Amino acid sequence: MSKLNSLAISDNGFIFKPATGESFTTNEMGLFIINLLKEGKSGDEIINAITEDFEIDNVTAGRDLYEFLDFLKRENMTD
Amino acid sequence: MDKKIYERPILRKVVEGIPNKFGSLKRLRPIESIDNVLIDNLIDQYGSPVFVLSEKTIRETYRTAYRAFSTRYPKVQFAWSYKTNYIDAVCRVFHQEGAWAEVVSGFEYEKALDNNIPGNKIIFNGPDKSEEDLARAINNKSLIHIDHFDELYAIIEMLDELKERPQVAIRVNMDTGIVPQWDRFGFNYESGEAWNAINRILTNGNIDLIGLHIHVGTYITLSKAYATAIQKLAVLATRIFERFQISIGYIDVGGGFASQNTLQGAYLPATDTTPSFDDYAHTITTAMTSASFPNNETPTLILETGRALIDDAGWLAGTVLANKRLADGHRAMVIDTGVNILFTAFWYDHEIYPVHETSFQSEPTTIYGPLCMNIDIIRKNIDFPLLNKGDRFVIKRVGAYTMTQWMQFITYRPNIVLIDEKGKTHVIRKQEDKEVFRRQEMIPEHLKVN
Numbered sequence: 150m151s152k153l154n155s156l157a158i159s160d161n162g163f164i165f166k167p168a169t170g171e172s173f174t175t176n177e178m179g180l181f182i183i184n185l186l187k188e189g190k191s192g193d194e195i196i197n198a199i200t201e202d203f204e205i206d207n208v209t210a211g212r213d214l215y216e217f218l219d220f221l222k223r224e225n226m227t228d
Numbered sequence: 229m230d231k232k233i234y235e236r237p238i239l240r241k242v243v244e245g246i247p248n249k250f251g252s253l254k255r256l257r258p259i260e261s262i263d264n265v266l267i268d269n270l271i272d273q274y275g276s277p278v279f280v281l282s283e284k285t286i287r288e289t290y291r292t293a294y295r296a297f298s299t300r301y302p303k304v305q306f307a308w309s310y311k312t313n314y315i316d317a318v319c320r321v322f323h324q325e326g327a328w329a330e331v332v333s334g335f336e337y338e339k340a341l342d343n344n345i346p347g348n349k350i351i352f353n354g355p356d357k358s359e360e361d362l363a364r365a366i367n368n369k370s371l372i373h374i375d376h377f378d379e380l381y382a383i384i385e386m387l388d389e390l391k392e393r394p395q396v397a398i399r400v401n402m403d404t405g406i407v408p409q410w411d412r413f414g415f416n417y418e419s420g421e422a423w424n425a426i427n428r429i430l431t432n433g434n435i436d437l438i439g440l441h442i443h444v445g446t447y448i449t450l451s452k453a454y455a456t457a458i459q460k461l462a463v464l465a466t467r468i469f470e471r472f473q474i475s476i477g478y479i480d481v482g483g484g485f486a487s488q489n490t491l492q493g494a495y496l497p498a499t500d501t502t503p504s505f506d507d508y509a510h511t512i513t514t515a516m517t518s519a520s521f522p523n524n525e526t527p528t529l530i531l532e533t534g535r536a537l538i539d540d541a542g543w544l545a546g547t548v549l550a551n552k553r554l555a556d557g558h559r560a561m562v563i564d565t566g567v568n569i570l571f572t573a574f575w576y577d578h579e580i581y582p583v584h585e586t587s588f589q590s591e592p593t594t595i596y597g598p599l600c601m602n603i604d605i606i607r608k609n610i611d612f613p614l615l616n617k618g619d620r621f622v623i624k625r626v627g628a629y630t631m632t633q634w635m636q637f638i639t640y641r642p643n644i645v646l647i648d649e650k651g652k653t654h655v656i657r658k659q660e661d662k663e664v665f666r667r668q669e670m671i672p673e674h675l676k677v678n
Contacts, residue, residue: 164239168585168587169585169586169587170587170589171241171242172241172242173239173240173241173242174239174240174242175237175238175239175240176235176237176238177235178234178235178236178237178238179237179238179239181237182237199234202231202232203231203232203233203234204231204232204233204234205234209234210234213236213237214237217236217237217238217239220239221239224239224241225585
């Protein structure tokens, strides 16, 4: 997840990508996922973490997670 | 309830400005690989610049085109247009897919034979066929598409010495609504010249007229032109049957399908305006089935499209040599691929992409090739990211005509590499070196001593 580590991410969800000068905003859930990704957690581990902390079922959490991961990949933020 | 309230994760890009009537904010995404082979690796291994061909794209494009026609018409045959790209490996991919060969010179004819194409699957077009070329092609039972009366008389004169009956078609030119009308090739329909030629051939009795050929033009985006041509050829076929009781075996509608490269000066990008194979196939096969050919027969439909079959499969990767400011402050970038190897830059706005991600900044740029010539321009004015010396780029859709119309000028021509369907790379034409040219040149004795 070296690409994620090169991003400048503020505590309130503002993301700056120095390589391209692009900026993004994300929400609390997005930040939660990005931080777990930076720790090297797998998709299943992240889903478990989400369902432990948040009021959500496995299936929905998984669906949303993979959609979010696709977006990160499309923006070239993950390998 | 000590769990937190869930909200689906979102990621929004912060975009400066909003789309207006001139379009939305445009950003060139890098192209890092071709068929999963990194462009960096290709350049490291085969040098810069390097032409890259994707076998997968060639085959997929061919199959799409063949499917478009063969699902709509019972008898369809493609013939690979050698002049579009006659690198042997490329021709062989098309031949493996089932295409015949369409050649326009003795040189191309020899290439087709070397590629193991039987004579009766070679279509010999064009105005330049020597008597030796004609004799060989006729004796091999190739399909001779006669271009002018002098060629027809040359065939008639050599009949006694031939081992086989000539199998011929005539090329017909006509008004199909396309401007300019390509009347320099073949026999004119409206003036009655084509009918005269047919009469000369069939009253001779020793020549078999087996087909009719039309080539509407090049980069034809109006598929209706083909329908007009087919209707007129059907009229000719009917007249032939009424007078000579001979059925025409095939209608060759030539090529000329546009590729998705945008012509300079076009208002819209070609990706939006070029008809698909299905569009062409629909118009052409509808015209073929609705035209009244004699005896209710269905002649074979031959297609010689070249550009649309190979353009997408070709890439040209290279390196930035320099950046500079022109006298008026305009940005200029010099790259190592010039019009010597990218002849098509004279009429296309080629799409060019950085190989690596770049900053968000871009600037109107003129991209020059490396030749010492003012006309060596690859793109006149393109909003392009700020690449540095040594950065790499790749130009898309350069499979057609580049590798045949290229010139050896000022420098050597580069390697051409084929990526096969398994992702393995093969050099299919070696980079030139000084020995290539030494072999061709002779120095008179008196110039050997300095």
